[in-house]
Amino acid sequence: MKYWGIMEKISDFFEKNSGIILKCLIASFVILAICSKSSFLYPLNDWGDVSCYYIEGEGILHGLVPYRDLAEQKGPVIFFVYALALALNDRTFFGVFIVELISATIYLYFSLKTLGILCDVEKKKLV
Secondary structure: OOOOOHHHHHHHHHHHHHHHHHHHHHHHHHHHHHHOOOOOOOOOOOOHHHHHHHHHHHHHHOOOOEOOOEOOOOOHHHHHHHHHHHHHOOOOOHHHHHHHHHHHHHHHHHHHHHHHHHHOOOHHHHO
Protein backbone atom coordinates (compact mmCIF):
# COMPACT_ATOMS: atom_id res chain seq x y z
CA MET A 1 0.00 0.00 0.00
CA LYS A 2 1.35 3.39 -0.96
CA TYR A 3 1.47 6.14 1.59
CA TRP A 4 3.20 8.76 -0.61
CA GLY A 5 6.02 9.44 1.82
CA ILE A 6 3.74 10.65 4.61
CA MET A 7 5.62 8.72 7.28
CA GLU A 8 8.92 10.25 6.20
CA LYS A 9 7.39 13.73 6.30
CA ILE A 10 6.01 13.15 9.78
CA SER A 11 9.34 11.75 10.95
CA ASP A 12 11.23 14.71 9.49
CA PHE A 13 8.79 17.15 11.10
CA PHE A 14 9.32 15.63 14.57
CA GLU A 15 13.08 15.45 14.13
CA LYS A 16 13.26 19.10 13.08
CA ASN A 17 10.86 20.42 15.74
CA SER A 18 11.40 18.02 18.65
CA GLY A 19 12.85 20.70 20.96
CA ILE A 20 10.02 23.17 20.59
CA ILE A 21 7.37 20.42 20.77
CA LEU A 22 8.91 19.11 24.00
CA LYS A 23 8.92 22.61 25.50
CA CYS A 24 5.28 23.12 24.49
CA LEU A 25 4.40 19.74 26.02
CA ILE A 26 6.10 20.58 29.33
CA ALA A 27 4.48 24.03 29.48
CA SER A 28 1.07 22.54 28.69
CA PHE A 29 1.52 19.85 31.33
CA VAL A 30 2.43 22.34 34.06
CA ILE A 31 -0.37 24.77 33.18
CA LEU A 32 -3.04 22.06 32.89
CA ALA A 33 -1.90 20.22 36.01
CA ILE A 34 -2.52 23.38 38.02
CA CYS A 35 -5.48 24.95 36.19
CA SER A 36 -7.61 22.07 34.88
CA LYS A 37 -10.01 20.22 37.15
CA SER A 38 -9.41 17.15 34.98
CA SER A 39 -5.89 17.09 36.40
CA PHE A 40 -4.65 14.34 38.67
CA LEU A 41 -4.07 17.01 41.36
CA TYR A 42 -7.82 17.43 41.94
CA PRO A 43 -9.81 14.66 43.67
CA LEU A 44 -12.94 15.25 41.58
CA ASN A 45 -14.23 17.34 38.71
CA ASP A 46 -17.36 19.24 39.75
CA TRP A 47 -17.84 21.28 36.56
CA GLY A 48 -21.39 20.79 35.27
CA ASP A 49 -20.75 20.78 31.52
CA VAL A 50 -17.86 18.35 31.85
CA SER A 51 -20.11 15.89 33.66
CA CYS A 52 -22.63 16.12 30.81
CA TYR A 53 -19.90 15.52 28.24
CA TYR A 54 -18.65 12.58 30.33
CA ILE A 55 -22.11 10.99 30.40
CA GLU A 56 -22.61 11.56 26.66
CA GLY A 57 -19.19 10.07 25.86
CA GLU A 58 -19.86 7.10 28.10
CA GLY A 59 -23.20 6.60 26.35
CA ILE A 60 -21.50 6.63 22.94
CA LEU A 61 -19.07 3.96 24.14
CA HIS A 62 -22.02 1.85 25.29
CA GLY A 63 -23.76 2.11 21.92
CA LEU A 64 -26.22 4.91 22.60
CA VAL A 65 -26.86 7.54 19.93
CA PRO A 66 -26.60 11.25 20.86
CA TYR A 67 -29.80 13.29 20.43
CA ARG A 68 -31.86 10.10 20.16
CA ASP A 69 -30.96 8.15 23.29
CA LEU A 70 -29.24 10.95 25.21
CA ALA A 71 -30.59 14.50 25.42
CA GLU A 72 -28.07 17.36 25.31
CA GLN A 73 -28.16 20.57 23.28
CA LYS A 74 -24.44 20.99 22.63
CA GLY A 75 -22.61 20.00 19.45
CA PRO A 76 -21.68 16.38 18.74
CA VAL A 77 -17.92 16.81 18.29
CA ILE A 78 -17.27 17.34 22.00
CA PHE A 79 -19.18 14.15 22.79
CA PHE A 80 -16.93 12.10 20.51
CA VAL A 81 -13.82 13.78 21.97
CA TYR A 82 -14.96 12.71 25.42
CA ALA A 83 -15.75 9.22 24.10
CA LEU A 84 -12.14 9.06 22.88
CA ALA A 85 -10.90 10.28 26.27
CA LEU A 86 -13.04 7.73 28.08
CA ALA A 87 -11.68 4.99 25.81
CA LEU A 88 -8.26 5.83 27.27
CA ASN A 89 -9.47 5.69 30.87
CA ASP A 90 -13.11 5.17 31.78
CA ARG A 91 -12.83 5.42 35.57
CA THR A 92 -11.35 8.91 36.03
CA PHE A 93 -10.80 12.11 34.09
CA PHE A 94 -7.20 11.11 33.26
CA GLY A 95 -8.12 10.40 29.62
CA VAL A 96 -9.71 13.85 29.43
CA PHE A 97 -6.48 15.30 30.86
CA ILE A 98 -4.45 13.53 28.15
CA VAL A 99 -6.73 14.89 25.38
CA GLU A 100 -6.46 18.37 26.93
CA LEU A 101 -2.67 18.00 27.10
CA ILE A 102 -2.39 17.04 23.42
CA SER A 103 -4.73 19.87 22.40
CA ALA A 104 -2.88 22.47 24.48
CA THR A 105 0.49 21.33 23.11
CA ILE A 106 -0.74 21.67 19.53
CA TYR A 107 -2.23 25.08 20.35
CA LEU A 108 1.00 26.33 21.93
CA TYR A 109 3.10 25.07 19.03
CA PHE A 110 1.00 26.84 16.40
CA SER A 111 0.72 29.96 18.56
CA LEU A 112 4.52 30.16 18.69
CA LYS A 113 4.73 29.59 14.95
CA THR A 114 2.18 32.36 14.33
CA LEU A 115 3.96 34.71 16.72
CA GLY A 116 7.23 34.04 14.95
CA ILE A 117 5.69 34.87 11.58
CA LEU A 118 3.87 38.00 12.73
CA CYS A 119 6.77 39.42 14.72
CA ASP A 120 9.46 38.25 12.27
CA VAL A 121 11.40 36.44 14.99
CA GLU A 122 13.67 33.46 14.46
CA LYS A 123 12.52 30.20 16.05
CA LYS A 124 15.59 29.95 18.30
CA LYS A 125 14.97 33.40 19.76
CA LEU A 126 11.29 32.72 20.30
CA VAL A 127 11.62 29.73 22.62
